[in-house]
Amino acid sequence: MNKDLLTLARALCVLIVSVLFSVAQAQESGARRKVIIDQDAFGPAGSNLQAILMLLQARDVEVLGITVTSGDGWRDEELSHALRLLEIAKRTDVGVYPGAVFPLVNTQQRTKRWEQLYGKLFYKGAWTETWPAEGTARRTPYHADPYLVPHSEAGEPKIKAANESAASFLVRKVHEFPGQITIIAAGPLTDIALASRLDPQFSSLAREFVFMGGSFNPTAADNGFAAEYANAPRLEFNMRWDPEAASIVLHEPWKKITQIPIDPTTRTFFKPEFFTQISHGRAPFDAYLAQFGQPYPMWDELAVAVWLDPSIVTHSAMRLVDVDTSFTAGYGNTVSWALDAGPGLGERPVLVIQDVDVPRFEQMTLDLLSRP
Numbered sequence: 001m002n003k004d005l006l007t008l009a010r011a012l013c014v015l016i017v018s019v020l021f022s023v024a025q026a027q028e029s030g031a032r033r034k035v036i037i038d039q040d041a042f043g044p045a046g047s048n049l050q051a052i053l054m055l056l057q058a059r060d061v062e063v064l065g066i067t068v069t070s071g072d073g074w075r076d077e078e079l080s081h082a083l084r085l086l087e088i089a090k091r092t093d094v095g096v097y098p099g100a101v102f103p104l105v106n107t108q109q110r111t112k113r114w115e116q117l118y119g120k121l122f123y124k125g126a127w128t129e130t131w132p133a134e135g136t137a138r139r140t141p142y143h144a145d146p147y148l149v150p151h152s153e154a155g156e157p158k159i160k161a162a163n164e165s166a167a168s169f170l171v172r173k174v175h176e177f178p179g180q181i182t183i184i185a186a187g188p189l190t191d192i193a194l195a196s197r198l199d200p201q202f203s204s205l206a207r208e209f210v211f212m213g214g215s216f217n218p219t220a221a222d223n224g225f226a227a228e229y230a231n232a233p234r235l236e237f238n239m240r241w242d243p244e245a246a247s248i249v250l251h252e253p254w255k256k257i258t259q260i261p262i263d264p265t266t267r268t269f270f271k272p273e274f275f276t277q278i279s280h281g282r283a284p285f286d287a288y289l290a291q292f293g294q295p296y297p298m299w300d301e302l303a304v305a306v307w308l309d310p311s312i313v314t315h316s317a318m319r320l321v322d323v324d325t326s327f328t329a330g331y332g333n334t335v336s337w338a339l340d341a342g343p344g345l346g347e348r349p350v351l352v353i354q355d356v357d358v359p360r361f362e363q364m365t366l367d368l369l370s371r372p
Contacts, residue, residue: 032062034180034207035307036173038099038166039300040071040125040187043081044139044154045292047270048072050369051186051300052082053285056091057368058308064173064181067166069099071187071241074126074146076101083157089285092159099166100190101146103242108144110327118329122228123237134224136294154292167194174205179255184307185211186300188238193245196252203252212303213238213246214261214321214334216352221266225297229262232333236262239323240332246323251346258351259321260303261334267358268298274366281370289369301365306353312361315354320347 035055043049055063068078075098082096108127115121123132126146131138140150162169170191174181183206185192192209195202203209215236220226228235239246250257272295279290306313320342324330339349 031060033060033182034062034064034177035182035184036064036067036170037304038067038069038170038183038185038187038189038191039078039082040073041066041068041078041082041085042072043078043085043292044152045289046294047296047298047300048078048186049081049085050270050289050293050298050365051304052085053089053283053289054301054304054308054365054368055184056089056094057283057371061308063094064177065095065097065162065169067097067099067169067191068161069166069187069191070101070103070126070146071238072125073140074101074143074148075099076147077140077149079161080149080152080157081154083159083161084152084154085285085288087157087159088154088288089283095169096161097164097166097169098161100194103188103190104193104244104248106242106244114327114331121240122232125237125241132224136296139292154288166191167198170195171199171202174202175199178205180207182207182307183209184303185209185213185249186238186303187212188241188245189213189249190242190245193242193248196248203249203254206254208256208258209249209252209254210258210260210303210307211238211249212260212300214259214323215239216261216263216334216336216354218261218263218266221269221297223269223297226266229266234330234333234335236332236334239334243323243325243332247325250322250348250350252348254348256351257321257348258306258353260306260353262299264353264355265297265299265302267355268302268361270295270298270301274362277366278369282372283370286370298361298365302356302361305361305364306356309364312356312364313353314357317352317354318349319352321350321352322347 275293
């Protein structure tokens with residue numbers, strides 16, 4: 001081969017390698033699914049924060065940010081838990097955005113009045129004055145001050161939350177990446193409702209909406225957490241904290257809605273031996289989970305897992321879904337209809353997850369929380 005042909009051959013080889021590398025980069029970029037998780041990030045550890053860690057650990061996922069609303073605890077305390085988690089996980093590149101402190105309409109006083117009329121609620125999140133005796137410990141004492149941030153055994157974060165509000169961030173990002181962002185909500189839906197009212201285009205610009213909440217006809221499992229559904233099968237905390245927000249969100253023009261209600265979570269449980277297994281993992285937060293983890297049903301972890309790998313779903317159904325906002329015994333209850341039987345007031349089709357392959361889900365969760 002003469003010198004000119006050799007030079008040409010080398011140039012072609014460089015060009016081919018460059019093109020293949022660019023294609024590989026584009027494929028890798030395209031494979032990374034963009035997601036924002038809206039969460040009542042109560043901690044340390046627990047279902048809320050473990051669900052966040054699963055998304056951070058998934059190699060094909062780009063977490064654009066974490067938005068935090070009150071629910072299981074007050075927003076500012078939850079912000080502190082989320083920020084500390086990111087420090088421990090060595091993921092301080094992910095922003096945390098403060099969301100709603102209070103529900104749109106519901107209040108602690110209204111809830112107490114409802115209980116006087118219709119009976120005691122099992123669990124009330126930040127308003128829970130007496131912790132249920134289910135084999136778990138309350139990490140911080142009850143307090144009515146929404147802006148108090150009690151000391152955490154996991155330490156206080158050095159990084160700060162963003163100055164931008166959750167609703168503003170959500171709206172800004174779907175405009176930046178139209179049709180590309182999945183919104184996963186694993187707490188009350190106040191932030192999502194506020195974003196929807198802030199910008200009428202918000203929901204239609206998202207790729208899809210996935211949420212953990214609601215209840216249809218759960219089968220009680222052999223743990224204290226499932227006992228509350230025996231007499232109130234349609235009542236679930238995330239929807240009950242802010243029913244008005246949930247109803248608003250479920251009437252928005254999303255391209256796709258996936259709901260993970262209580263029903264498939266009753267067969268899940270983060271067993272003590274799972275924390276022992278995680279303690280031998282290689283993730284920077286594994287010692288944190290082993291120290292602070294408590295045995296709960298895997299509520300939020302399942303919502304994330306269903307989105308990460310829909311093949312774990314064994315039963316699902318399309319329904320029209322809403323939340324009862326009347327101040328009656330059914331306040332906060334999940335209501336549903338067949339697709340052709342709704343009242344015709346803007347209800348949207350929802351893919352309701354009814355059951356999953358629990359062993360596969362458990363293994364997936366443990367793998368994600370243990371990998372480097």
